[in-house]
Amino acid sequence: MNKQLITIYTLIKMKVCFTVLCSVVLLSCEQVVGFDYQAERKICLNCILNPDSIVRVDLYYTRTLDETGEFEPVTNATLEFFENGEPWGTANPVSEGNYQLNKKPLEGKTYAVKCTAPGNLPLTAETTVQEKPDVAYVVQSRKKYERWQEGSESSHFYWLLVDYQLKDQNGKDFYWNYTLGWYSPYKKYNYGERVSYISPYIDDFNRVVDPESKNGFYYKLYARLTDAGVDGEQLTFTKDMTTKKIDVFFNADEHYDRYMKSSVQLWLIEEWEELPFKEPVQIYSNIENGTGIFGSASFIYLSFRNE
Amino acid sequence: MNKLLYLLIVFPLLGYGQSTKRLTGYVQDAQTGERLIGATLFHPESGKGTTSNAYGFFSLSLPRGKQLVEARFVGYQRTTLELNLQQDTLIVVRLTPGLDLEEVTVKGRHNTSSHPELSNLSFNRINMETIDRIPVILGERDLLKSLQYLPGVKGGRENTTTYNVRGGSDDQNLILLDGVPVYNVSHVFGFFSTFNNDAIKSASFYKGGIPARFGGRLSSVLDISMKEGNMRKASGTFSISPISGRFTYEAPIKRDTASYLISFRRSFIDLPMVLMQKIYDSAQTYGFKFYDFNGKTNWMVNEKNRLYLSIYAGRDKQFHRSEYAGVSTRNHYQWGNLTGVLRWNKLFSPKLFANFSAYFSQYQYEQEAKSNSDETFTEFYTSSKLWDHSAKFDFEYYPATNYTLRFGGKYSHLVFKPNILQVKGNEYNQKFNDQYTNQSDLAELYFENDVQWGDFNINGGGRLSNYFADGEYYLHIQPRLAAGVKLGQGYSLTASYMLMTQHLHLLTNSSLGLPTDLWVASTGKVKPETGYQFALGMEKDFNQTYRAGVEAYYKQMDHVIRFEEGETFVNANENNWEESVLVGQGRAYGSELFVEKRKGRLTGMLSYTLAWSERQFDEVNNRNWFPFKYDRRHDISLMAEYELQTNSSYKKSLSFGFTLQSGNHLSVSDAEMPGIMPPGMQESVWSDLPEWFSTRKTFYEPNNFRMPSFHHLDIGYSSKRKRSNGKIYTWTFSIYNVYNRMNPWYYYKKDNEVRSVSVFPIIPSVSFTYKW
Structure with missing residues (x-):
C-alpha cells in the first residue's frame, strides 16, 4: 500500500476523532496530569489448568501504576488444590513467586484453589476443565x-x-x-x-x-x-x-475466556493509546479476595x- | 396496577355536573397573531382558571351572564375581558407585548400555571427572551446549553449540547420540534445545537411527572414549538455571531388568515479556511460548515379548522481534498436531520379540540473516502440512516372547567440502517452490516385526566405501547400520576410517579453528540429500556417575589445499554452493534433545591443538586454496582440578570451564569499486575513483545477516578434599543469562563504520561441582532 493510501486509511480509521481533535486544536490546552494512584495492593494469582501440563501458579503482589521495577513475589503462601471438592494436592514453591503441583488436571473435572498467605485474606477460585476441541x-x-x-x-x-x-x-x-x-x-x-x-x-x-x-x-x-x-x-x-x-x-x-477477551480488548486499545473516548477495559478476574485468573x-x- | 388505572379513569368523572356556558377560544399575540402557549385565563369570581394548550386554545366553563375574565401571559400586558355569556362563545384573546403595570417587574423565568400539579423542579416553561440575554460562548445562543443551568440537568462534556437528566443517560431525553422527534440535535460535533433560537417560539421541559401524552424516553421531554409566522405584517430578524449568521423572515400570506416563516442559519467556520487556501494556493482544500433551515406555514381555514406545515432541515459537512504525487484523495463526512410535519387543528365543539399530525423525521450520516491514482483505487464508504414515519391524533375534551380529558394515539414505522460499511479496492469490494438493517413498528395509545378540586390538582393517566421489531413484540403499560396541593401561605406540595418505556437506544461512548452516534431499535437481544421515577417536592412562594423549593426523586432504569469494554467509536461501528453493547440496569436518586427571585432589577435562580447515579452490568465489575460516568454528586448553578436601564426605547442588562459541579467519572487504570502470556506467544520467536503482553493494567472498579470540579463564570451584557419605527437593535457581549478555569475536557495517555486537554479558556464574544 503506498503512502497516500496508508494516510487515507489512517484517516478512515480515526474517523471523526481526527476531525474533532482538529476542530478543538486551536483552542485546546494540554497538560500532564499527576495522578495520585491509590489502588489497593492485592495478591495476583495466575494459573491456567491444561490437561497436557502440570499445574503452575504465579503469585505476585500487584502494584500501583506509578511503581516501577519487578513485581514483588509472594513467597510464603500455601496453595491447596481440590478436585471435584476433594483435596487434590498442594503446590510447592519452585522459585520466588512460582509454585508447582506435579499433577495434570483432567477434562471435565472441577478444580478449586485456596491460597493462604500471612497477613492476607485467603484467595479462592474455581474452574472446570473443558474438553479438548x-x-x-x-x-x-x-x-x-x-x-x-x-x-x-x-x-x-x-x-x-x-x-x-x-x-x-x-x-x-x-x-x-x-x-x-x-x-x-x-x-x-x-x-x-x-x-x-x-x-x-x-x-x-x-x-x-x-x-x-x-x-x-x-x-x-x-x-x-x-x-x-x-x-x-x-x-x-x-x-x-x-x-x-x-x-x-x-x-x-468461562473465566479464562473472559480474561482472554478483556486482555485482547486491552491490547486493542493500547494500540490507540492517544485516542480519547475509548471505553476502558477492566481485566476480568475470578479470584476472590485478590486478583488474577484461575x-x-x-x-x-x-x-x-x-x- | 389495574386498580390504579381504574382510579385514574373513573375518579375524574366525579367532577361533572355544573350548568354553565362555555367560553372557548384562542390566545394570541396582538401584534403578530402568534398563538400563545400556556397563557392563563382566570375567573376571579369563582377562582377558577385554565391555560391555553400547545395551539393557544382554551376552554372554560363560566356561569351565565356578565363575567370578568383575566388573561395573562409572561411578557404581555394583562387583559381583563368583560363578557356577557348567554351562550357558548368562541373568542380570540389578543395580548399586547409589554410589562403589566400591576406587575411591573414580574418576569418569572417560568410560568407553571399550565401544570399546577408539578413543581418548578419537574416542569419548566423556558423563557426564550431570557435565553437571548444570558452569556453564551462565541455569541451563539443555545437552548440546549441553557437547560444545563437547571437543577438536575447536567451537561456531558463542557460546552456540548448533550445533557443528562436526574442520573439518566443522554439518550433518554425526548426532544420534539413541533411534535416531531429530532434524533441528532448537534452541530460541529456537539458544540452547538441544531435549534435556531430566532425560529423558536417556546419550549417546555419536563423531568418529573411527565404527562401521558409524552412517551418514548425515560428521563425528560423537551417540547419545542416553532414560531408560526406573523399574521399581520412582514417582519424579520437578522443575527450574527462569530460562528454563524441567521436570517428569519415571516409574513402574512393573507392577513389574519395565513402566514409563513422561513429561517436560515449558516456557519462561517469554513470561510477563513477557504480564504487561506486560496491565498496560498494550497494543494489541499478542507473545511467545515453547517446550516439549518426552518420553514413553517399555517392557514386558518375557518374558526374551527387550522392547518400547519413545518419543515426543518439541517446539515453538517466536513470535507478534505488533496492531490499529491499523482494520488488524488477525497474525504468527506456529512450528516443531518430532515423533519416535516403536517398538522390539522380541529375544534369539533366548544368542549372538544383535536389535533391530527403526520410527520417524518430522518437522520442520515455518511462518510466517504476515496483515493485514486493511475494504478490503485481505494474507497471507503459508511452510512447510517434512520427514518421515522408517524401519524398521530390528540384530543382534548373539556367536560367541566376543573376537568380536562386528553387522549390520543400514535403509529410509527421506523427503519434503521446502522452503519452500513463498504470497502472497495482494485480487487475487492466488501460490504459489512447490510444484514443489520431492520424495521420496527410502534403503536401507542394514551389518556390523561387533568383535574382540579380547589387547591388540589391532579394529572393521572396512562400510556400503552406496543412495539414490534426483530420478530419480538413488547407491550408496555405506563401509568403516570402527578398531584399538587396548595397548602396556604404560599406553600405547595407535589408528588409524582411515572413509568416510562424507551424503544430506541443511542450507541455512543463519547457523549458529545457525534454524528457517528447511532440510534438503534430494540431487538430480541436488546430489549426496550424501562424505568420509573418517584418525585416529592415542596415549594414556598414569598409574595410573588421569591420562590423556593426542594424536590427529592428516585429513579430506576432497566435494560440500559453501554458499550462493551474496549469498544471505541472508532472501531465499534465496524461490528454488528448488538455484539458491542452490554445491557444492564441503573438507579439514580437525589434532591434538588432552588431559590428564585422574580421581581426587581435583580432576578434569577440559584440551585443546588445533590445526586447519585449508578449502573450495574453482569459482564462488568463482577456484577457489582459502580458509579455512572456522569454521577456528579454536587451541582450549584446560578443564573441571574441585573437590569441597568429599562424604558420604552432601551433595555440594558447584565447577566451572569455560574456553574460549580463535581467532576465526571472516568475509568483510569491505577493498578498493574503480572499477566499470563497469551497462548501462542510463549512458543513464538517473536522478540520485543510489548510490555502489555506480560503485564495487565487495570482498575478494580469502573469509573474509579473523579475528574476535578467543573466550574466557570460567564458574564454578559445586553443592550436592546427600540426605535420609534419599531426596529430593534440588540448587542450582546459575553465573556465565557471569566477567570479562565481550564476544565479538563478529556484525558489521554502518551509516553506513559496522562495528559488532560482543556478546550475552553476565557472566550469573549459579541453578537448582534436586528429586528424589523
Missing part, C-alpha cells in the same frame, strides 16, 4: 506458491483451502483459534498476529477492517468462536491456510506440512 478437517485444494522456484526455503509452501468441522460438546464452550508459523527449519515458531476467515460463529469484537486483507478485514491476534445458539452442533467453516503452519484451537472455560484451557494442534 473436537476438530476434523479436509484439505479441499492445494496449490503451490507462485514464487516457489524464485525464493528461498521460506517461499516453499502451498496454498490450502481447508474445510473444518468442529463438533461442539454440550454446554457452554469458548473456542479460540490462532496460527503458528514454522520458523525454518521447523524447530521454532512464529506467532501469527492475525486471523482472517469468515464464520458465523466468530465473535466480531476484535475485527479490524483492512482493505489489504483478503476478506477486507482480519481478527486481531485470535478468532474467538462461541457455540451460542448452536450448542452441541457441528460448526463447519472454511479457511485459507498454507503449509508450514500449525492451526491451534483451544477450548477455554481458569483452564484444552488445546489441539493441527499441523500442515509440505510433505
Whole structure:
C-alpha cells in the first residue's frame, strides 16, 4: 500500500476523532496530569489448568501504576488444590513467586484453589476443565506458491483451502483459534498476529477492517468462536491456510475466556493509546479476595506440512 | 396496577355536573397573531382558571351572564375581558407585548400555571427572551446549553449540547420540534445545537411527572414549538455571531388568515479556511460548515379548522481534498436531520379540540473516502440512516372547567440502517452490516385526566405501547400520576410517579453528540429500556417575589445499554452493534433545591443538586454496582440578570451564569499486575513483545477516578434599543469562563504520561441582532 493510501486509511480509521481533535486544536490546552494512584495492593494469582501440563501458579503482589521495577513475589503462601471438592494436592514453591503441583488436571473435572498467605485474606477460585476441541478437517485444494522456484526455503509452501468441522460438546464452550508459523527449519515458531476467515460463529469484537486483507478485514491476534445458539452442533467453516503452519484451537472455560477477551480488548486499545473516548477495559478476574485468573484451557494442534 | 388505572379513569368523572356556558377560544399575540402557549385565563369570581394548550386554545366553563375574565401571559400586558355569556362563545384573546403595570417587574423565568400539579423542579416553561440575554460562548445562543443551568440537568462534556437528566443517560431525553422527534440535535460535533433560537417560539421541559401524552424516553421531554409566522405584517430578524449568521423572515400570506416563516442559519467556520487556501494556493482544500433551515406555514381555514406545515432541515459537512504525487484523495463526512410535519387543528365543539399530525423525521450520516491514482483505487464508504414515519391524533375534551380529558394515539414505522460499511479496492469490494438493517413498528395509545378540586390538582393517566421489531413484540403499560396541593401561605406540595418505556437506544461512548452516534431499535437481544421515577417536592412562594423549593426523586432504569469494554467509536461501528453493547440496569436518586427571585432589577435562580447515579452490568465489575460516568454528586448553578436601564426605547442588562459541579467519572487504570502470556506467544520467536503482553493494567472498579470540579463564570451584557419605527437593535457581549478555569475536557495517555486537554479558556464574544 503506498503512502497516500496508508494516510487515507489512517484517516478512515480515526474517523471523526481526527476531525474533532482538529476542530478543538486551536483552542485546546494540554497538560500532564499527576495522578495520585491509590489502588489497593492485592495478591495476583495466575494459573491456567491444561490437561497436557502440570499445574503452575504465579503469585505476585500487584502494584500501583506509578511503581516501577519487578513485581514483588509472594513467597510464603500455601496453595491447596481440590478436585471435584476433594483435596487434590498442594503446590510447592519452585522459585520466588512460582509454585508447582506435579499433577495434570483432567477434562471435565472441577478444580478449586485456596491460597493462604500471612497477613492476607485467603484467595479462592474455581474452574472446570473443558474438553479438548473436537476438530476434523479436509484439505479441499492445494496449490503451490507462485514464487516457489524464485525464493528461498521460506517461499516453499502451498496454498490450502481447508474445510473444518468442529463438533461442539454440550454446554457452554469458548473456542479460540490462532496460527503458528514454522520458523525454518521447523524447530521454532512464529506467532501469527492475525486471523482472517469468515464464520458465523466468530465473535466480531476484535475485527479490524483492512482493505489489504483478503476478506477486507482480519481478527486481531485470535478468532474467538462461541457455540451460542448452536450448542452441541457441528460448526463447519472454511479457511485459507498454507503449509508450514500449525492451526491451534483451544477450548477455554468461562473465566479464562473472559480474561482472554478483556486482555485482547486491552491490547486493542493500547494500540490507540492517544485516542480519547475509548471505553476502558477492566481485566476480568475470578479470584476472590485478590486478583488474577484461575481458569483452564484444552488445546489441539493441527499441523500442515509440505510433505 | 389495574386498580390504579381504574382510579385514574373513573375518579375524574366525579367532577361533572355544573350548568354553565362555555367560553372557548384562542390566545394570541396582538401584534403578530402568534398563538400563545400556556397563557392563563382566570375567573376571579369563582377562582377558577385554565391555560391555553400547545395551539393557544382554551376552554372554560363560566356561569351565565356578565363575567370578568383575566388573561395573562409572561411578557404581555394583562387583559381583563368583560363578557356577557348567554351562550357558548368562541373568542380570540389578543395580548399586547409589554410589562403589566400591576406587575411591573414580574418576569418569572417560568410560568407553571399550565401544570399546577408539578413543581418548578419537574416542569419548566423556558423563557426564550431570557435565553437571548444570558452569556453564551462565541455569541451563539443555545437552548440546549441553557437547560444545563437547571437543577438536575447536567451537561456531558463542557460546552456540548448533550445533557443528562436526574442520573439518566443522554439518550433518554425526548426532544420534539413541533411534535416531531429530532434524533441528532448537534452541530460541529456537539458544540452547538441544531435549534435556531430566532425560529423558536417556546419550549417546555419536563423531568418529573411527565404527562401521558409524552412517551418514548425515560428521563425528560423537551417540547419545542416553532414560531408560526406573523399574521399581520412582514417582519424579520437578522443575527450574527462569530460562528454563524441567521436570517428569519415571516409574513402574512393573507392577513389574519395565513402566514409563513422561513429561517436560515449558516456557519462561517469554513470561510477563513477557504480564504487561506486560496491565498496560498494550497494543494489541499478542507473545511467545515453547517446550516439549518426552518420553514413553517399555517392557514386558518375557518374558526374551527387550522392547518400547519413545518419543515426543518439541517446539515453538517466536513470535507478534505488533496492531490499529491499523482494520488488524488477525497474525504468527506456529512450528516443531518430532515423533519416535516403536517398538522390539522380541529375544534369539533366548544368542549372538544383535536389535533391530527403526520410527520417524518430522518437522520442520515455518511462518510466517504476515496483515493485514486493511475494504478490503485481505494474507497471507503459508511452510512447510517434512520427514518421515522408517524401519524398521530390528540384530543382534548373539556367536560367541566376543573376537568380536562386528553387522549390520543400514535403509529410509527421506523427503519434503521446502522452503519452500513463498504470497502472497495482494485480487487475487492466488501460490504459489512447490510444484514443489520431492520424495521420496527410502534403503536401507542394514551389518556390523561387533568383535574382540579380547589387547591388540589391532579394529572393521572396512562400510556400503552406496543412495539414490534426483530420478530419480538413488547407491550408496555405506563401509568403516570402527578398531584399538587396548595397548602396556604404560599406553600405547595407535589408528588409524582411515572413509568416510562424507551424503544430506541443511542450507541455512543463519547457523549458529545457525534454524528457517528447511532440510534438503534430494540431487538430480541436488546430489549426496550424501562424505568420509573418517584418525585416529592415542596415549594414556598414569598409574595410573588421569591420562590423556593426542594424536590427529592428516585429513579430506576432497566435494560440500559453501554458499550462493551474496549469498544471505541472508532472501531465499534465496524461490528454488528448488538455484539458491542452490554445491557444492564441503573438507579439514580437525589434532591434538588432552588431559590428564585422574580421581581426587581435583580432576578434569577440559584440551585443546588445533590445526586447519585449508578449502573450495574453482569459482564462488568463482577456484577457489582459502580458509579455512572456522569454521577456528579454536587451541582450549584446560578443564573441571574441585573437590569441597568429599562424604558420604552432601551433595555440594558447584565447577566451572569455560574456553574460549580463535581467532576465526571472516568475509568483510569491505577493498578498493574503480572499477566499470563497469551497462548501462542510463549512458543513464538517473536522478540520485543510489548510490555502489555506480560503485564495487565487495570482498575478494580469502573469509573474509579473523579475528574476535578467543573466550574466557570460567564458574564454578559445586553443592550436592546427600540426605535420609534419599531426596529430593534440588540448587542450582546459575553465573556465565557471569566477567570479562565481550564476544565479538563478529556484525558489521554502518551509516553506513559496522562495528559488532560482543556478546550475552553476565557472566550469573549459579541453578537448582534436586528429586528424589523
